[in-house]
Amino acid sequence: AQKVTQAQTEISVVEKEDVTLDCVYETRDTTYYLFWYKQPPSGELVFLIRRNSFDEQNEISGRYSWNFQKSTSSFNFTITASQVVDSAVYFCALSATRSSSNTGKLIFGQGTTLQVKP
Amino acid sequence: SAVISQKPSRDICQRGTSLTIQCQVDSQVTMMFWYRQQPGQSLTLIATANQGSEATYESGFVIDKFPISRPNLTFSTLTVSNMSPEDSSIYLCSAREGFRTEAFFGQGTRLTVV
Numbered sequence A: 001a002q003k004v005t006q007a008q009t010e011i012s013v014v015e016k017e018d019v020t021l022d023c024v025y026e027t028r029d030t031t032y033y034l035f036w037y038k039q040p041p042s043g044e045l046v047f048l049i050r051r052n053s054f055d056e057q058n059e060i061s062g063r064y065s066w067n068f069q070k071s072t073s074s075f076n077f078t079i080t081a082s083q084v085v086d087s088a089v090y091f092c093a094l095s096a097t098r099s100s101s102n103t104g105k106l107i108f109g110q111g112t113t114l115q116v117k118p
Numbered sequence B: 001s002a003v004i005s006q007k008p009s010r011d012i013c014q015r016g017t018s019l020t021i022q023c024q025v026d027s028q029v030t031m032m033f034w035y036r037q038q039p040g041q042s043l044t045l046i047a048t049a050n051q052g053s054e055a056t057y058e059s060g061f062v063i064d065k066f067p068i069s070r071p072n073l074t075f076s077t078l079t080v081s082n083m084s085p086e087d088s089s090i091y092l093c094s095a096r097e098g099f100r101t102e103a104f105f106g107q108g109t110r111l112t113v114v
Helices: none
Strands: A003-005 A010-014 A019-021 A024-026 A032-039 A046-052 A059-061 A064-069 A074-079 A088-096 A112-117 B004-007 B010-013 B019-025 B031-037 B043-049 B075-080 B089-096 B103-105 B109-113
Touching (some): A010 A019, A032 A074, A046 A059, A046 A064, B043 B075
Antiparallel strands (some): A064 A074, A088 A112
16 A cells, blocks of 8 residues: 655744655555645645655755655655745655556645744 | 636536537647546546547546547547536646656636536
């Protein structure tokens, strides 16, 4: 079975603070993909990053960085110098690769609501 | 990246009626999915829409309640049948070009059942 756990339901920080959103996943597949999405108050889902299970390199994109560790089944997301516009719900998701029972679906975690106060 | 259009964007429906939601992708995609997002909750997969065959439903969702069509590689519909207030939710269409790609999402259909 596949599962994604985002233990942090809500996080509140003051602008310019760094914040890390945790994501722990479970899968029996050896090849899989992990994703982060942002859902601002407007409601649309914005894709942030995709990482495959063979690539454990950390990634940095501007103020965003991601730490993928297979040993702990974690794919954590850090926002550096947070801004009010970062306020949103952030979802971590997992998709296993082709198998007889897999349709390419994404399984989502519960989401973490980030509030950045000015 | 694929652009997904959903119609209607919102609707208020009477209990016992049905609503069909349309999802149009601007390019051919391998995979299409339907999710439900209840207020303040995460996304729950309803089913995978299979082109030319019956959809693959997740546990807890049945074809009689949520019939899905996918006549080609760019279009799908989800019908919410015999609606009750518990069906009030946001319904999201999603598409992927392949296993190695991300999923894109429509803007969602906000359904209220009264």
